[in-house]
Amino acid sequence: MKQTLPANRSLAQRLGFSLLTLVALVTVIPIVAVFIYIIVQGAPAISWEFITAMPRDGMRAGGILPAIIGTFYLTLGTAIFSVPLGLAAAIYLSEYARENWLTRIIRIAIINLAGIPSVVYGLFGLGLFVLFLKFGTSILAASLTLSIMTLPVIISAAEEALQAVPQAFRTVSISLGGTRWQTIRKIVLPQALPGILTGVILGLERAAGETAPILFTGAAFFLPRLPGSPLDATMALPYHLFVISTQVPEMPFQIQYGTALVLIVFVLGMNIIATLIRARARAKRQW
């Protein structure tokens, strides 16, 4: 008969827990190190000129204003298309859809949309928006491509937020004579708003940092002026970082790290705003 001694078991547990702690530390420390490293290396490059001037000397000097503006436009364009569509789809799934085979297909489609590689979105955008619809490589084509990529994130997050609103709220509103749409608009949506907003920002954050989908749909290597219309191509922060770290010889390191820093501040700024909204809404919530 085999019997494990208690001493052995607790030794195994202590060893196991130490191992797990080590694994977690090895996972977390590089994350912190990456951020600190980029901040330390990039901070000296940051100046008023760096974020407000055009690039000079083949992008080896001056600022990165057109890339910052470009990423802002692309994020805005993505929001214009994906937020209304994603929100409506979430409302449908949460408030109208019955559990049948069609709804199941919608859910499978959303899961698959979320899993499609970003470069395949780029191909699709090239095929549909740039060539077939003849938008050319433009902010419009790139924003539409990014919107479709962002859609599953927004739908899932918004649906989760809508589902979290207690069913009793809807029952009361309907029993007071409210119609279904009135209930959604006046009761459910306002209650779910913080959650929806968090999801929207997290989706847009991903769009702002993506490079592959805009490679052939709207990103420009270098532009001497700011884009003037949605049909112009644009520089963008992630693509600019790719260009200056792989395509331009003798690029000063400082500008590369500075660009990386501006990009992560842009993206993580959105992340932090989303986290704050979520935390505040949780604290204020009465149900």
Add this chain to the structure above:
Amino acid sequence: MKTKKLNWQEFFIPRLIKACGYSAILFVALIFFFLLREGLPALAEVKLGDLFSLRWYPIEAHFGILPLLTGSLIITLGAMLVALPFGIGTAVFMSEVAPRWVREWMKPLVELLGGLPSVVLGFLGILVLSPFLRTFLNLPTGLTALAGALLLGGIAVPTIVSIAEDALDAVPYSYREGAWAMGATRWQTIWRVTLPAARSGVLTAVMLGIGRTIGETMAVMMVTGNAPVLALKLNSLFHPVRTMTATIAAEMGEVASGSTHYHVLFFIGLVLFLISLAVNIIASAVVFKTRKRAERVLS
């Protein structure tokens, strides 16, 4: 007057919302359609034997996609060797071992890594990781499959941690209490009770991590050296390789639309699309199947 306006809203808006609800199906269909439309001509222009040959050299019309396929596979495999132990280990640590305040700090931190644009990781891969690997392992170049696998492991970790942790968290506390009451240590409970109970969620995490890795483009393109050679042996990890995603990203900008090269790149996109479809369907099927079994057991 007011009711009339309301009636109009009640009629129109739900229909609009319903149409938007179906949009996800429409987009998946559209993506599939455009990949087929632009990618299938490749099968007519390049012989099937040539397409699945060992040589990718588009300038001389060699369109063998096998090196790209093996490149993607070896990097995904390498990335999983990194991401699985660290991802699942961290998830178990967060859910079962760490005190509450540690967990409250770790979760946003790991999510922060998930939000880091892959181009930033690729950038650090070029400037920090690959020079380090070159000197540390004494290689001719640090831009190798290994560098790509390490970076991609890092990119897959947040996905795996966050889904696996949710799955572990969803295991009812009474399961653990039951195990403890039977005299199991916390360590034994983790391996024999909690992890097996959460296995479908953990499997989903793994599948989605794999999906994320195969589809990742920028970081891979920047650090793997982009040499389209067949990567079948384990020491291929220490040589430059090229993945399917990187090939599309690097070459699509320079091809004439409608050329054979253009069609072949779309064909590769089609292959990627089908792989991601398969991975996702397997991931959701795993969830579905185990849930059914659990329902049978509990009823």
